Amino acid sequence: MAGIVTWQFRHLLAIGTPLLILIAAYLFYFVDQTVATSMCANAWFFAVPLVLGALTGVIGERSGVVNIGIEGQMLTAAFASFFTAAATKSLVAGVAAGILAGVAMGAFLAWTTVTARMDQIIAGVAINIVATGITSFFYKSGAQLPVNMPQWNVPVLSKIPLIGETFFQTGPIALFALLIAPVLHFAMFRTRWGLRTRAIGEYPSAADTAGINVNRMRFVNVVLAGILAGAAGTYLSMEATSSFSRGMTAGRGFLALAIMIFGAWRPLRVVAAALFFGFANALASQLQGVVDIPQQFVTLLPYVLTLAVLAIAAGRVRAPAAEGVPFIKGEGQ
Incomplete structure (x- = not known):
């Protein structure tokens, strides 16, 4: 009985919290339309790469592979997309290069962790170090995109007050992030x-007994997750800023990991957690115009929130049981 009550409470909380936030947002919107719209747009602007990065981690860890290298995947993709677009004068080529860079880094992670059974944390750290070194060494100033990424207005939906202006009057990668989260949630829990993905991340020996090729599926999932990391990096250099600078990911890959944990490895909760970080950042930026807050403190805020979120989430969420554990056929796991 207690378990049923707890289950009902959690579902009520999951439905009620976003609803209360939406009501509060609209009340604020009717009080001050300009500020409310600006804050929501800035929150989503900040949240997009975090959503995509966290979803990269969700796929990997649900499959049993810890991905500390999201930061490196994003940085490599940002570099590849921007300089490819600048060299070819084609935005399409730039986006394709960014996605392929994310996939290539994902393939490297999959090979080292799944095939070679290397320690997953070390493999991820290696990706981050290599990405930082390569993008710094080959960086050249003066490159420019041929044109800025287009901004799309989704018919009908873009006309909705506040929501339409925030989510449906934006660039293609931001729209992709908005659409892929519910699609991935449905795929993770309804297909x-x-x-099979959850099985190989929770009890791979049972999945193997059921006829699932655990290592092959882990390999494929980690590679496919690289698409999302590639999109996150491409967003940063081509849609958010139209430029590339050394270390421009600025720890977003690690923030994405914290958001993944805060979202309990569930795609829709990940979006909510990313928006929480986004709104906190937007609120701090707005307060700068009212209170004399040094920019350094605003920059520091997401990382302080990360520590707070991890402290709150510790012990309240459970990671997939077999994450970080290489699968060796014939051994019980």
Whole structure:
């Protein structure tokens, strides 16, 4: 009985909290339309790469592979997309290069952790170090995109007050982040692929007994997750800023990992957690115009929130049981 009550409470909280936030946002919107719209747009602007990065981690860890290298995947993709677009004078080529860079880094992670059974934390750290070194060494100033990324207005939806202006009057990668989260949530919990992914991340020996090729599926999932990391990096250099600078990811890959944990490895909760970080950042930026807050403190805020979130989430969420554990056929796991 207690378990049923707890289950009902959690679902009520999951539904009620976003609803209360939406009501509060609209009340604020009717009080001050300009500030409310600006804050919501800035929050989503900040949240987009975090959503994509966190979803990269969700796929990997649900499959049993810890991905500390999201930061490096994003940075490599940002570099590849920007300089490819600048060299070819083609935005499409730039986006493709960014996605492929994320996939290539994902393939490297999959090979080292799944095939070679290297320690997953060390493999991720290696990706981050290599990405930082390569992008710094080959960086050249003066490159420019041929044109800025287009901004799309989604018919009908873009006309909705506040929501439309925030989510449906934006660039293609931001729209992709908005759409991929519910798609991935449905796939993770309502499809055969999702069931098998969760199985290999929770009890791979049972999945193997059921006929699932655990290592092959882990390999493929980690590579496919690289698409999302590539999109996150591409967003940073081509849609958010139209430029590239050394270390421009600025720890977003690690923030994405914290958001993944805060979101309990569930795609829709990950979006909510990313928006929480985004709104906190937007609020701090707004307060700068009212209170004399040094920019350094505003920059520091997401990392302080990360520590607070991890402290709150510790012991309240459970990671996939087999994450970080290489699968060796014939050994019980």
